Amino acid sequence: MPKVSLWDLPxxxxxxxxxxxxxxxxRVVCNNDAPTNVRSTENITYSGAYxxxxxxxxxxxxxxxxxxxxxxxxxxxxxxxxxxIGIDASIANAFRRILISxxxxxxxxxxxxxxxxxxVQDEVLAHRLGLIPIKVDPRLFDYMSENDVPNEKNTIVxxxxxxxxxxxxxxxxxxxxxxxxxxxxxxxxxxTENSSDPTSKPKTYTSFTxxxxxxxxxxxxxxTVTPGIIISKLAPGQEIELEAHAVKGLGKTHAKWSPVAxxxxxxxxxxxxxxxIEDEDAQKLVNKCPVNVFDIEDVGKGVxxxxxxxxxxxxxxxxxxxxxxxxxxxxxxxxKDHFIFTIESTGAxxxxxxxxxxxxxxxxxxxSVITELS
Amino acid sequence: xxxxxxxxxxxxxFSLADEDHTxxxxxxxxxxxxxxxxxxxYSIPHPSEALVNIRVQTTGDPAKEVLKDSCQDLMMICQxxxxxxDEAVADFKxxxxxxxx
Numbered sequence: 001m002p003k004v005s006l007w008d009l010p011x012x013x014x015x016x017x018x019x020x021x022x023x024x025x026x027r028v029v030c031n032n033d034a035p036t037n038v039r040s041t042e043n044i045t046y047s048g049a050y051x052x053x054x055x056x057x058x059x060x061x062x063x064x065x066x067x068x069x070x071x072x073x074x075x076x077x078x079x080x081x082x083x084x085i086g087i088d089a090s091i092a093n094a095f096r097r098i099l100i101s102x103x104x105x106x107x108x109x110x111x112x113x114x115x116x117x118x119x120v121q122d123e124v125l126a127h128r129l130g131l132i133p134i135k136v137d138p139r140l141f142d143y144m145s146e147n148d149v150p151n152e153k154n155t156i157v158x159x160x161x162x163x164x165x166x167x168x169x170x171x172x173x174x175x176x177x178x179x180x181x182x183x184x185x186x187x188x189x190x191x192t193e194n195s196s197d198p199t200s201k202p203k204t205y206t207s208f209t210x211x212x213x214x215x216x217x218x219x220x221x222x223x224t225v226t227p228g229i230i231i232s233k234l235a236p237g238q239e240i241e242l243e244a245h246a247v248k249g250l251g252k253t254h255a256k257w258s259p260v261a262x263x264x265x266x267x268x269x270x271x272x273x274x275x276x277i278e279d280e281d282a283q284k285l286v287n288k289c290p291v292n293v294f295d296i297e298d299v300g301k302g303v304x305x306x307x308x309x310x311x312x313x314x315x316x317x318x319x320x321x322x323x324x325x326x327x328x329x330x331x332x333x334x335x336k337d338h339f340i341f342t343i344e345s346t347g348a349x350x351x352x353x354x355x356x357x358x359x360x361x362x363x364x365x366x367x368s369v370i371t372e373l374s
Numbered sequence: 375x376x377x378x379x380x381x382x383x384x385x386x387x388f389s390l391a392d393e394d395h396t397x398x399x400x401x402x403x404x405x406x407x408x409x410x411x412x413x414x415x416y417s418i419p420h421p422s423e424a425l426v427n428i429r430v431q432t433t434g435d436p437a438k439e440v441l442k443d444s445c446q447d448l449m450m451i452c453q454x455x456x457x458x459x460d461e462a463v464a465d466f467k468x469x470x471x472x473x474x475x
């Protein structure tokens with residue numbers, strides 16, 4: 001930075017920091033060897049940080065409301081990409097953690113195997129069945145604790161009945177779409193000592209008082225699983241006969257209950273050319289970048305200058321500053337409060353609903369702390 | 375659960391069970407933004423045990439009230455995030471619907 005006399009420094013409007021401090025506060029500087037200024041815990045986020053210069057650093061709620069923006073870039077049934085601008089990393093990370101582990105889903109937990117002559121062991125089969133995503137809204141169901149009886153409010157029952165005929169001579173594959181939903185509950189009868197009442201319905205492993213089919217959400221919309229997942233392969237003469245019970249759970253307990261394939265965020269990259277880069281250097285720069293962040297524009301008089309065309313695509317591979325001398329020409333930074341979130345759902349809930357639920361869960365956590373303290 | 379002194383209400387440690395970095399880091403951020411807070415931080419005594427200790431030292435106000443206010447602030451932040459997000463998604467869907475017509 002060029003040396004300027006104290007009297008010649010420009011006057012700043014109230015409540016604004018000088019530019020070099022503003023840079024340190026809001027940007028992560030990515031140098032050739034390592035990023036600096038990363039952790040906001042380096043004494044910059046507490047409210048009195050810049051009190052000596054008379055700048056108020058506290059995040060008052062109205063300021064936050066004014067500056068916070070959300071921009072949706074891509075939205076489909078399975079995944080979405082959106083920007084959260086003006087929020088702190090700790091809250092964005094809290095959302096990411098909740099999306100992965102604390103939004104509930106339904107997944108197969110108990111597998112009752114009546115007959116399995118496959119080469120796949122029972123427990124391996126049960127493990128694979130548990131990982132299959134079930135496309136149902138988990139908010140329609142309750143949790144099942146150990147003392148609860150499995151009923152239509154907390155269990156979904158699937159049946160798998162598959163036999164590979166001996167005469168076909170070919171191996172057959174068992175797919176996830178071969179799982180059939182049983183809206184009336186379990187069909188396997190519990191063995192009881194007293195069979196004194198032959199007219200009453202035999203007790204099964206679940207006690208559904210009414211069929212799940214009768215609920216409005218499921219009447220025309222049968223519960224399915226993600227199709228096309230290979231469960232097992234059968235050779236001629238082998239068969240599988242089992243029943244799978246699905247319950248509600250959290251990703252914290254087991255990853256099969258995680259509603260997202262994954263959810264991640266990255267901070268918006270910022271590429272700034274510190275000097276004018278022209279002609280040969282400009283062409284070299286454009287060729288170096290593997291994701292085409294830079295472009296050449298004709299300034300006139302035959303002079304070609306490099307410009308930053310797509311900073312968002314930058315992966316910060318640092319190819320452009322790797323060679324000596326380039327670090328003074330190109331500055332790579334990340335904006336500390338602009339997060340590009342990507343959520344990939346496994347199908348139970350659409351991704352925008354998942355994010356909404358995650359925010360609700362953080363609110364509920366705060367509320368439980370407040371009630372615990374009162 | 376609050377561990378503090380009856381004489382000096384302005385500094386105490388709160389032990390939250392069944393919590394981890396998810397809530398603790400966000401609460402720590404919200405606490406830092408409050409000008410009444412002198413020192414705040416959190417620690418997790420052992421990663422296998424779901425317990426978080428949040429330390430709050432204020433410039434005079436009782437620490438419990440300040441923590442409650444910060445929880446409220448965090449809730450307002452979440453509510454605002456949710457409403458802005460829902461609006462943005464609705465806008466995006468409308469724009470996409472009108473484009474494909």
